[in-house]
Amino acid sequence: MSEFIAALERAFAPGAASSPIGALRRRAFETFAARGVPSLRDEDWKYTDLSRVLAAPCALSPAATASSALPAYVDGAARLVFVNGVYSAALSAAAALPAGVTVHRFDELATRAPDTLAPLLERQATGRAGPFAALSAAFAADGVYVDVAADAAPDSPLHVVFLRTDTAEPAFSAPQLLVSAGHHSRLTLVETHAGGAGSRVSAAVTEIRLADGATVDHYRIVDEPAAASHLGNVYLQPGRDAIATSWSFVVGAGLARVDLHAELAAPGAAVVLNGLFLATGKAHVDHHVRIDHAAPHTTSAQVYKGIANDRGRGVFNGKIVVHPDAQKISATQASNNLLLSDDAEIDTKPELEIYADDVVCQHGATIGRLDDDSLFYLRARGVPRDVAEAMLSYGFADEVVAPVAVPALKAWLEARLTGAAIGREDAA
C-alpha cells in the first residue's frame, strides 16, 4: 500500500459502523484501497502519471472558515462557499438562494437524515465512478445536495465555491456537489474550485440528476495553484427530454484530471459537454469523457479545446458508447488542440463504440500550432508577435467561451485567456 493511502487510512474517521453513512464510508474506502492508485499501465490512466503527485502522505485539510478572496465572478451572486471542505456561513450568501432551490449540507444530512444521504453516495461507493469518486465518498465530511423543485426556474445562477486555504503540508479534501433537478425545472449552476497556495489533492465529485424535461447548465471552473492536484468526477443523468449542459474550464492546477460520465437512459435525453483547458508551466490536464447512449432518440454533442504551452501537457479521451438497440442516436465529438511550445504535448483519443445501426456518430480531432499565414497577416500589420499569438489563441478558444451565458464568468474567462495565452502571469 502506498504511503498516500496509508496516511489517509490513519486519518480515516468514518463514524459509527452501525449508521448507514459510517458503513457506506467504510465500504467506499475499501473500494478505493482495494483498487489502489492507478498506474500508467491502466488504460484509463495511460497518459496521466499519478505516482509522483500521489506518492507523499497527505493530511486532511484543516478546518478553516476564512480564506483568500472569492473569484470576481461570484461577487454578489447567490452562493454556497466551502473552505477546506467545510461550509463557511460567513462567505456564503445562502439567504439569496433562488426560489425553488433547497440546499442540504452533508454535515446536517448525516445526522438528521442519513437514509437520504447514503443512497446519494451509493454510486460512488461501489467504485463504478472510478477510484477517486470512492475516495471522495469516504472522506466527504461536508458536501452539498441541491434540490430544485419541479417547474422552478430561477433566473439567476447558483454558485458553489470550494476554496482552499494556504497550506504548508500536503492536504487532502473531498468536495461534493450533488444536484437533483425536478420535473421541468431549469437551473444554472457555477461550480468553482480555487484558492490558496500549497500542495494539495482534491477528489471532487459532482453528480447532476435531471427529472423529465429538466434543463441544467453547469459550469465547472478549476483554477488551482501549480502545486495542486485536482481529481474531478462529473456524472450527468438526464431524464426523458431533459437537457444537461456541462462546461469544464481548467485554467489552473499542476495536475487536473476530470472524468465526465453522462448516462442517457431515457428517450429524448440530451447532453452537451464542452471544455477548455490551458496547460501552461508544467501543468498536466486530462479530460476523460464517457457517454452512454442507452436509450433510443438520445443526443450528445461535445467540443473540447485545449491549449498547451511551455511544458504543459493536455490529454483528452472521449468515448461514445451506443448500446444495443439504442437506435436513432446522434453523437458528435470534437477535440481540437493547440500546441504553443515544442516542449508541450497533446495526447488525444476520441473513441466510438457502437452496437446499433441507425445512428449518426462523428468525431474529429486536430492538433497543431497557430497558423503561420494568420500570424504573418497580423505581424505584417504591425501587431507584436505575442499579441498576435494571444489574439489567435483567443480566437481558437472563443468557440467554447462565447456561448457562456453567465456574463461575469464569461468576462473573467476572456480576460484570463488573453493573459494566459501571452504567458503573462500578471494578467487577468
Added chain:
Amino acid sequence: MSGTTQDVRELLGQKYQAGFYTDIEQEQAPPGLNEDTLRFISAKKNEPSWLLEWRLKALERWRAMPEPKWAHVHYPPIDFQAISYYAAPKSAKDKPQSLDEVDPKLLETYAKLGIPLEEQKMLAGVAVDVVFDSVSVHTTFKDKLAAAGVIFCSFAEAVQKHPELVRRYLGSVVPVTDNYYAALNSAVFSDGSFVYIPKGTRCPMELSTYFRINAMNSGQFERTLIIADEGSYVSYLEGCTAPMRDENQLHAAVVELVALERAEIKYSTVQNWYPGDENGVGGIYNFVTKRGDCRGAHSKISWTQVETGSAITWKYPSCVLRGDHSVGEFYSVALTNHHQQADTGTKMVHLGRNTRSTIISKGISAGRGQNAYRGLVRIAKSAENARNYTQCDSLLMGDKCGAHTFPYIEVKNASAKIEHEASTSKISDDQLFYLRQRGIRAEDAVNLIVNGFCKEVFKELPMEFAVEAQKLLGISLEGAVG
C-alpha cells in the same frame, strides 16, 4: 420486391466459395510447442545454428509474456500445445523446377480457386511465390527477376543463400519481444517470402504471394521480409483464401519491411480466409504483426489491405517514419459479416523531420460482425513539421453489428499538423431510395453505395486486386440490407 428480398436472403446466406480441402500427404510435426519442436523445424529446414538460437531465445521470451487481452475481440482460449507447428507437402522435398513437377493435386487446388499458375505466369508482370501450408512449392519468373538483381524467394531459401541479408534485417523491424504473437512467430515460423531489391532498381514486375492454409491443426506462421535498398521500388501483393474447416486455425504471421533512402515499398493485401459459418463456427484466427521501417530519407511505405475473411482479425500494419521526409500510408477496407470480429488499424510513428502519413480506414459491419479501428499516430519531439491525416469511416448494416473506433494521437512537437475524423452511420435510406426508384435492384444499389464508400481504398490497389476486392465485397455484402 418480395422476389428481391428472397434473392437477398440467399445471397446473405452464401457459402464460402473457396471452401474445399485438398488431400495431400503431409509431413507434420506432432502437436506441441517446446525446444524440440524448434529443433525439429530448424533441422527440417537445415538452418544455421544462429537461427536456431534466435528461435530458442524467442520461445523463452514468449513463455514469459502474457497473452494480450486488450483487443476488442472475444474467443475461447487457444491451446498452443494442441497445434502442430510444422506441416509440409511431401512432394516439396525435391523442389519441382517447373509446373510439370508440381503435384497435380496442388494445381487442381489452384484451378478451383480460379488462379491456375499457368495463367498466372501469363498475367502481366506478376510472379507468384505460392506458399502451400509451410513450404514454398513453386516460384515463377525467378530468372527475369534475377536479371534485374532482385531476390524473390522463399524465406528458407534466403536463409541458405543470403544468410548475411537475413541475419542483418530479420527482427530489426519487429523485434522478437514486440508482442506475444510476434514472439511466437519468431520461435516457430515455418516459411514465407524474402525480397531484396538492390540499389536503384525498380522491380520489373509486381511480386505476389498466395497463401493457403490447408493442413488440419497446423497453424501457419509465415515470416516475410522485404528490403528495398536505396532508390529502389517494389510493389508486393499478398492474397489469401483458405479451405472450409470447422476447427479454428491460428495464423500468426510477421511481415517486416525495410525501406532505405529514397526507396518505396507498396504492400497490398486481399485477405479472404475462411470466416467461419453463419453461426460463427470455425474460421481462421488471424493475428498478424506487420510493420514497415522507413529507415532512409525520402523513403515511402504504403499499406493497402482489404480484409474480408477470418473469424478474428487482429492486425495493425504500421510505419516507423525514421528517415527525414519519409512517407507512410495506410488504406484499409475491413468487412465483418455473420460473427466475424476485426480489430485492425495502423500505427504511424513519426521520428524524422517533415514526415507525412495518411490513414484511410473503411469499416463495414453486417450481421453480428464487430469491427474496430485501432490506430496510433505518434509525433516524437524530433519530428519537426510532421503531418498526419486520418479518416476512418464505418458503415453499419443490421442492428446487431458493431463498429468501434479507438484512435490514439500523441503529439510532442508543436509544428505537427494532425487531423483526425471519423464517422459511423448506416447506409442512408435516401441514397437507397434514390437508386431503387431508378429501377436498380436493392442489392445492386447496396453494392454501388458500398463500392463508393470503399473507392478511396480500392483505387490504391493494383488493378487485378481491385477487381478481386470488389468481387469479394459483393459476395460478402450483397443483401446485407434487404
